[in-house]
Amino acid sequence: MKLIDTHAHLDLLDDPMAAFERAKQAGVGQIITVGIDLESSRRAADFSRDLLGVFCTVGLHPSEATKASPDLWAELKLLALTVSAVAVGECGLDYYRDRSPRHLQREVFNAQIELALDLGLPLVVHDREAHKDVLNMLAKSGAERVGGVVHCFSGDAVLAEELVSLGFSLGITGVITYKKSDELRALVKKVPLTKLLIETDCPYLSPEPYRGKPNEPAYVTHTHEALAKALGISAEEVGSVTTDNARRLFSLPYMEE
Numbered sequence: 001m002k003l004i005d006t007h008a009h010l011d012l013l014d015d016p017m018a019a020f021e022r023a024k025q026a027g028v029g030q031i032i033t034v035g036i037d038l039e040s041s042r043r044a045a046d047f048s049r050d051l052l053g054v055f056c057t058v059g060l061h062p063s064e065a066t067k068a069s070p071d072l073w074a075e076l077k078l079l080a081l082t083v084s085a086v087a088v089g090e091c092g093l094d095y096y097r098d099r100s101p102r103h104l105q106r107e108v109f110n111a112q113i114e115l116a117l118d119l120g121l122p123l124v125v126h127d128r129e130a131h132k133d134v135l136n137m138l139a140k141s142g143a144e145r146v147g148g149v150v151h152c153f154s155g156d157a158v159l160a161e162e163l164v165s166l167g168f169s170l171g172i173t174g175v176i177t178y179k180k181s182d183e184l185r186a187l188v189k190k191v192p193l194t195k196l197l198i199e200t201d202c203p204y205l206s207p208e209p210y211r212g213k214p215n216e217p218a219y220v221t222h223t224h225e226a227l228a229k230a231l232g233i234s235a236e237e238v239g240s241v242t243t244d245n246a247r248r249l250f251s252l253p254y255m256e257e
């Protein structure tokens with residue numbers, strides 16, 4: 001059984017090639033590398049072309065919302081089609097950092113929900129302290145037709161249930177390994193296992209025992225183990241179900257070698 005890192009930023013790692021090799025050694029068979037603007041979506045596309053088992057998304061992060069333009073949407077759409085992107089994103093709302101005006105963040109999120117519907121691709125959603133708006137926008141736009149993942153899920157059990165009933169999955173990061181994350185460890189038990197994905201969000205959010213150091217796809221193994229422990233089921237089962245979940249959501253090929 002191979003694990004899948006469903007949310008990595010390979011282009012932000014110091015040595016992506018070395019990290020890719022270490023991921024393979026650690027039993028991470030597939031990696032989804034995520035775009036945050038046009039340039040990083042292009043770099044993600046390059047990785048997906050060059051590295052077996054790496055797949056890309058194309059999108060505009062809410063913190064980069066001021067880069068939006070009609071040309072950018074046309075470029076992202078063309079890129080998604082030519083490189084067989086597996087999702088649109090990461091897109092969403094970030095009311096914590098507030099690096100772009102909120103009304104613009106919402107406009108840019110809507111544009112990407114439409115792009116995902118247009119392309120028939122799932123969404124990779126970023127939600128930081130914007131739970132209500134993210135949920136409302138997903139619900140009102142018909143986004144359940146394509147579904148997706150709310151990555152690095154940080155809401156409560158009520159939000160988790162609402163997202164799951166809209167057809168969305170929840171991405172679990174290294175945060176689940178942190179001492180203070182009792183709430184998250186309790187929450188995952190209330191979510192159907194078929195709706196959970198594991199991810200690193202590398203180079204950010206390193207799991208224990210690497211907290212404070214740069215994260216990389218190989219470390220998703222620690223998140224996987226912490227999730228299994230929280231759920232009280234075997235690491236084998238959690239690995240094979242979350243891997244199947246990722247393959248189903250992103251239409252990834254079956255690869256064990």
Ligand SMILES: [Zn+2]
Nearest residue numbers: 007034090201
């Ligand atoms: Zn990310």
